[in-house]
Amino acid sequence: MDYRHDRAALDGLVQAGQVHRDAYLSEEIFELERERLFSRSWLYVGHESQVPGHGDYITVDLAGSSVVMVRDTDGSVRVLINRCAHKGARLVSEPQGNAGRVMRCPYHAWTYRLDGSLLAVPLKAGYEGTVFSQSRAAAGLSAPGGVQVYRGFVFARLSTDGPSFEDYFGQALKALDNMADRSPEGELQVASNCIRSVIRCNWKMYLENVNDTVHPISTHESASSTARKVGNEFADTVPTAMEQLLPFGAGYDFYSKMGATTLPHGHSILGSEFSIHTDYSDVPGYREMLEQAHGPARAREILSYSPQNVVLYPTLAVKGSPQILRVLRPVSAGLTRLETWVFQPKGAPAALLERGLTYARLVFSPMSVVAHDDVHLFESQQKVMASAGNPWVNLQRQFDPAECGQETHDFEDGNNELVMRNQYRAWLAMLAQPAAQEALA
Amino acid sequence: MNRCITLDSRLRQFVYDENRLLDERRFDEWFELFAEEGVYWVPARAEQTDKEGEPSIALEGRLLLKLRVDRLKHERAHSLHPQVRSMHVVQRPRVEEPEGGLDAVSCNLVYFEYQGGSQLVLGAQVRYLLREAEGRLLIVEKRVQLLDCDAYLPAIQLFI
Numbered sequence: 001m002d003y004r005h006d007r008a009a010l011d012g013l014v015q016a017g018q019v020h021r022d023a024y025l026s027e028e029i030f031e032l033e034r035e036r037l038f039s040r041s042w043l044y045v046g047h048e049s050q051v052p053g054h055g056d057y058i059t060v061d062l063a064g065s066s067v068v069m070v071r072d073t074d075g076s077v078r079v080l081i082n083r084c085a086h087k088g089a090r091l092v093s094e095p096q097g098n099a100g101r102v103m104r105c106p107y108h109a110w111t112y113r114l115d116g117s118l119l120a121v122p123l124k125a126g127y128e129g130t131v132f133s134q135s136r137a138a139a140g141l142s143a144p145g146g147v148q149v150y151r152g153f154v155f156a157r158l159s160t161d162g163p164s165f166e167d168y169f170g171q172a173l174k175a176l177d178n179m180a181d182r183s184p185e186g187e188l189q190v191a192s193n194c195i196r197s198v199i200r201c202n203w204k205m206y207l208e209n210v211n212d213t214v215h216p217i218s219t220h221e222s223a224s225s226t227a228r229k230v231g232n233e234f235a236d237t238v239p240t241a242m243e244q245l246l247p248f249g250a251g252y253d254f255y256s257k258m259g260a261t262t263l264p265h266g267h268s269i270l271g272s273e274f275s276i277h278t279d280y281s282d283v284p285g286y287r288e289m290l291e292q293a294h295g296p297a298r299a300r301e302i303l304s305y306s307p308q309n310v311v312l313y314p315t316l317a318v319k320g321s322p323q324i325l326r327v328l329r330p331v332s333a334g335l336t337r338l339e340t341w342v343f344q345p346k347g348a349p350a351a352l353l354e355r356g357l358t359y360a361r362l363v364f365s366p367m368s369v370v371a372h373d374d375v376h377l378f379e380s381q382q383k384v385m386a387s388a389g390n391p392w393v394n395l396q397r398q399f400d401p402a403e404c405g406q407e408t409h410d411f412e413d414g415n416n417e418l419v420m421r422n423q424y425r426a427w428l429a430m431l432a433q434p435a436a437q438e439a440l441a
Numbered sequence: 442m443n444r445c446i447t448l449d450s451r452l453r454q455f456v457y458d459e460n461r462l463l464d465e466r467r468f469d470e471w472f473e474l475f476a477e478e479g480v481y482w483v484p485a486r487a488e489q490t491d492k493e494g495e496p497s498i499a500l501e502g503r504l505l506l507k508l509r510v511d512r513l514k515h516e517r518a519h520s521l522h523p524q525v526r527s528m529h530v531v532q533r534p535r536v537e538e539p540e541g542g543l544d545a546v547s548c549n550l551v552y553f554e555y556q557g558g559s560q561l562v563l564g565a566q567v568r569y570l571l572r573e574a575e576g577r578l579l580i581v582e583k584r585v586q587l588l589d590c591d592a593y594l595p596a597i598q599l600f601i
Contacts, residue, residue, distance in 0.1 A: 095591075192495045193486050198593035222515035223508075230508045241505055337593045342496060350494070357496055366594040367483060367499040369512050375596045376520035 003028055007432065014428040016404065017396030017421070021385045024202040024393070029431075030333040037314060037430040038063035040162035041265075042148065042155040042169065044316045044327050045069050047190040047341070048077050049152060050096070055114065058096045061329055065158055067144070068092050072114040073101060077149055079156045080116040081142035084108075091141070116141035151180040152188055161436050163265070172267035175310035178320040181302045182352070183345030184293035188323065191353065195340040197366045201378035203315070203330035204423070206338070209374060210309045210317045210326070211270050211419040213255035214397075216248050219377060223369045224249035240358045244322075247276035248370060255414040258308065264407040266313030266426030268419045272410070275308035277321045283351045293347075308414070313426060322356035326364065334382050340364040395420045452546040453534040455578050456569065460529035460550075463600050468510045471600070475503055476572060476579035483585045483601065498590065498597075509600075520598060527599045528553040543570040543581055550585075552601045561595060564588040 001022065003010045013020040013029075022029055043062050046069050050058050057070040059082055066082040068091065084091050084105040091105050091112070102119055104111045111120045118140040121127070132138050145160035153176055155165065162168070180186055199206065209215065216224070227245040259273035271277075290299040306321040317326040323343040330336050342356035363370045385393075398416040403409060407425070409418060462471040475481070482492060483499040492500055501509065512518050530551040537545040547568040554561040570582040585601045587594075 193591065195485055195496050195498060196591065196593040198595055200595075218517075219519065222512050222518035226508050226512040226515055230504060230511060233507070234504045239504065245508075340496075354493060357493075360496060361498070361500060362505075365498050367597050369509055372520035372596050372598055373518070 001026070001028065003032060010432060011428065014424045015392075016401070017399045017417075018392040018394050019424050021391045021393065023424075023427075024204060024382070025333060025386055027333045030330070032431055033330070034063050035435045036433060037427065038330070039158040039435060040430060041314055042146070042157050042162075042165055042312075044312070044325070045079055045147075045154040045156050047152055047188065047343070048149060048154055049187075049189045051077060053098065055098045055100050056096075057092060057099050059092055059094065062144075062156060062158060063330065066090060067156065068103075069154055070099060070103075070114050077147075077154055078115055079144055079147045079154065081144070083142065084110055085112075085118065085137040085140055085142075086110045086121070112141055116143055151176050151186075159435065168265055169267065169312060170265075171261070171263055172269070172310060172312050174305075175269070175307065175312070175318040175320060178302060178305050179318065179323050179343065179345075181294065181298075182290070182320065182323060182348065184289050184347040185345075186293075187346045188343040189346050191342045191344065191357065194327075194342075195360050195365050197338040197340075197364070197371070197375075198331075199336050199338060199375050199378055200334055201336055201375075201382040202333055203328050203336040204427070205378045205381055206328060206336055207311060207314065207317070207423065208395075208420045209378070210311055211268055211423075213258070213270070213308070213414040214252065215374075215377075217251055219373045220248045220370055222373065226369075240355055241362055243280055244355075244359050244362055245370070247279075250276060252415060257412055258414040260411055260414050260416065260419055262407060262409045262418055262422035264426070266311070266423045268311045268313075268422060269307050270310070270414055270419055271306070271308035273412075275306055277306040277308065277319065278304075280306075280321065280355070283349050283355075286349050286352070289348060311423070313423060319359075322359045323352065324356050324360060324364075338364070395424070448544070449536045451578065452536050452544055452569075452571065455571065456534040456546055456548050456567075457531060459569075459580075460531050464528055468513055468600075472503075472506055472510050474578075474580050475506060476574070476581050477503065479503060479506075479580045480582050481506055481580075481585075481600070482582060483587065483590070485590055487586070487590060489590075498587070498594070499585075513599075520596065523557045525554060525556045525598045527555070529601075537568075540570060543572050544578070545570055550601070554597060554599060556598070561597065563597070563601065565601060567601075 001009055013023050045060055046058050051069060051071040054071055054073050057068050060067050067079055068082040069079050072078050082091050086108055089105055089107040091103055102111050102113060109122050113119050118138060144156035144158050146157035148155045148165040180188055231242045258271045258275055261269040261272055310318040315328040325341045327339040328336055340360045342360050344353035362368055395417045403418055459474060481501045485496045485498050532549040534546050534548040537547060539545060550565045550567050552563045552565060566586045568584045569580060571578045572581050
């Protein structure tokens, strides 16, 4: 196949109620995703609380680009491409650290200010008369086409081409507001590190499943039914773990009334009315704290909004309660890295962080008995989907021809696979537009 | 003096026996090695000293360990098909200074986990805090410090 040049073939991958397997299996498609989808979407880089002091940095791989997020001496957060302008060596190698006032390439000692501008090169006289000042190198480090800090969450769009941050995410940003407003101070502190997993599957399988309400009762039966049994044996303790695991046994009816919203660009809110996170017990004193900070009405609004997942397409899934971000870092068509980040609302009881940490271990860690069954199934899809016969993935539940041509929908039944179809319609719209040759400024 | 040597060798033998129970899939017996307050801990970061306030890959007391052990027997534990097998290669355990009245012993470990044609290999340093009760040694803490604890890790389905 030549999807790059064959528009009809590309269009043929996404039909009204089904998606062709090449969308998940083809490395050619993954290359197109990098150029046309990931580079033009807003990708999550990190949280500003990871770089509290001047010179603090983290390094991140953003869809194949090595990126450094650094706190500049003026207090602003910068995102720069982690590639020396001289000969392309990696500038900063540690996952996190402090650069001091400048970043210095270990290869030939080219030195950059924290805003990426070139400060000094050795043997400066050797560049006289070479029109060096007009070179690409003299402009210093490359930067993404766009960087946005929103409520402390740092995003970048690699390409100069693509929608603005607000236009891109729209209503989905409410999920980030909600998480930040769970702090009486309106600010979050990220936990010291994340939990990292790698899954031998396409990133889209993972992201579809984030919106899949019909799988828990069958996929996670072993975890939820064993939790129920063990919970009875240890009846004298009612720990956070039980409160978090037992809802995985919720049936189809539960999800049929939870409410869902699809948005332009593939975003979605699953559980706009309620979710498996709604009935978590109160943390003593916390509600009063929020009432005092935000007023009783807003406090009630914040605490009663706890969707199952809000997808900030294409690489982020948000849980306001417990305060968790799942960040997908796709590596290839068949390999996806996952980071699970937990947040503490500043000024709120530490029990909230513990709640998030417990959930992350129980449900998303490489040793999670919940994730085991998910990962097993995603990896089996990746292995078996290429088999002879039917090449389609079916996403037809509750399909209505009237839904086509419109991206924003509010509906009651979370079991409607429209939350997934919407992802693929956005996917195709992005993939069908060839990218400008030069992706970076 | 003799008594000390005996204790040291008992501690070392405990480590070998504990690992063997896992490889022989005798999970119920393995579970009974944990004290009431026993914890199985896999930190997410090198040099992590706190169990609370930061992420761990696993942090489980008896309730969650029981859940994990019992799930292994559940007929719809999908991820366990085809069968998952493990092998623990234990280097000679080192007996350490007691900590807070508990016996301490640690070992280097190479852990293999095999399923359906692919094999996972992990290196770890494992440290046990043990206490004596009615003539038996019980695990108060088993800490598995993975060499690659901060890497993107695949699913680890059995007990390291």
